[in-house]
Amino acid sequence: MTSPNASRLGVLLLNLGTPSGTDFWSVRRYLKEFLWDARVIEPPPSRALWWLILNGIILTKRPFSSGKAYKGIWNNELNESPLLTVTREQTRKLFEAFSAKHSADVVFDFAMRYGEPNTPDAIRRMSEAGCERILIFPLYPQYAAATTATANDQAFRGLMKLRRQPAIRTVPAYYDHPLYMEALAGSVRRHLEARTAEGAPAPQRILCSYHGLPERYVASGDPYADQCRATTRLLAEALGGPEGWVESAFQSRFGKEEWVKPYTVERVAELARSGATDIAILAPAFSADCVETLEEINEEIREAFLHAGGQRFDYIPCLNAEDAHIAALLAVVEREMAGWLPEAETPRVA
Template sequence: MTDVNAPHDSSDSRHPEHAPADHPRVSPRKVGVVVANLGTPDATDYWSMRRYLNEFLSDKRVVDYPDWKWQPLLQLIILSRRPFSSGEAYRGIWNTEKNESPLLTITRDQTRKLADGLEALYGDQVVVDFCMRYGNPSTDSVLRRMQAQGCDRILFFPLYPQYASPTTATANDQAFRTLMKLKWQPAFRTVPAYFDEPAYLDALAASVEEGYAAAETPPEVLVASYHGVPKRYLMEGDPYHCQCQKTTRLLKERLGWRDEAIVTAFQSKFGPEEWVGPATVEHVAELARRGHKHIAVVSPAFSADCVETLEEIEEEIKESFLAAGGERFTYIPCLNDRDDHIAALLAVIRRELSGWC
């Protein structure tokens, strides 16, 4: 895998045969695979958080209100306050050893394992790297570096099992913006949603079974908590809500469970609109009021643990359940760099590289 902090080594580039003496040197042809995740601030201080949140919340895929209505509110009110609370949340989960967010650490680890797997399959024909939609390493810098390394075909893989406009689509948008600026565009493919891939479901089910086996007593209900979206998105044709519901159903079938053993909920509501529901933070409290003393929560929409899982679920949502009378709360980590998860991602990549490798 390319070191994302290292400059490109052009020692393998060469002068094209039969070309004029002043022709630029070119690198041997390769295939690039880029995995993309949401993003991360560079640090937890006010200005680092403000830069990150400004980029994130100015994205029309995330908040699609008109600029005249949204930007004054964002710049004058939200970004004067939210960087403090968001910074505090990130400080609670920050990887202090590497001075970076867990999402960055985990995505790098995933990419290294994917690179090892693809090298075993294709040798040095495939270059593997990762980028973030917001923050660093930027999509633009990674795609340009890949092209400089000779990648004339690039497979772009947003690490979101379910498709959504504010995740998959905006990651693709950012990649396309770079392509629009290149003199010589590489051939380009994007990976579709993979929530119903058998290997992914097997890995997800295995993580749940392991989480239940490790608990002192089995949880009474599993809450599959997905990041929420405004209900309007569903009405306008975004398939995310439906794909989340199907993910829960397929997971339940994989586990061989009865219907009432697993429920679907949505977290991270933002703004005044009606969002798809039920809201996780409210639903876990309702489960406690119904007499459930032990629940587990899993996050099938996240490929890597991040602030929404390590802080929101493990603190806010857990506290909501315990405050309503619950007694035991089990969080089942994201699939992260588990070997079965990496194997599932490799299976998707191999299929999408068909005809290229």
């Protein structure tokens, strides 16, 4: 999306990625690119051994189960994953919000780290559109090497293919940005208000479920788990309520090694067995609903809670393209483009 005149600045939103379809080979291509990334599966003692395990075992079985999961949440009208649909809408709305406030001519585009639309092509497109400065915006509120860093890596790989490179800035973690927290708390308050309108009490527990990370990565210096817990603490402060009402857990464990705990699927079952019959859950690490939220949380984790004796399990959707979320993303863009935008248009507050 561009404004009418030749652009000199660009904003590129980056998200994780999606297979192009739900069939075996589409999902296999996507998983192969994802699981071969050394930022995601940090190199084992033998990279050759991991190649054999990945191609000989995992990629012969996992595309079937993953394809089934994607099929259950697929946007059949557009024949694409919800993540792609939402990221496109976020880009459109962010462009419109920016254009309503600023006269600067800026290209807004989006890409995926894995799959299509791919990041190097987006970098090339924006360069050809005249962008001499590009802000790279990985849509991950909390920083992890397996998400933010690998998205930035791919952007710089795209730069390596260009003779005339634009200047690049990357967006840091925004897990504690006031407008992001306001949007997050607002989404929970609306859910609580809806429950009140139907005559239901507040849930006994609100669980913030973040994508998991191996403990080994944290021990190596990854700040992700601390930033996730900080988001939960800030959300709890914004909502009020009894101590311990809002808590953190981590989902999507892969492999046999220890990951950051508590594991969401085990924690919800533990809550049910200890007498909690009514809980709500949200996913603050995801900027858009995807297979990990719509299928894993809203189906697998829900089932674990109900099977253990729970009665009501509410999933609070991601912020997606909500206006409050777009306002938060815009504030981050404006902050990180300071000095690039005309001085009169550069906000003086974070």
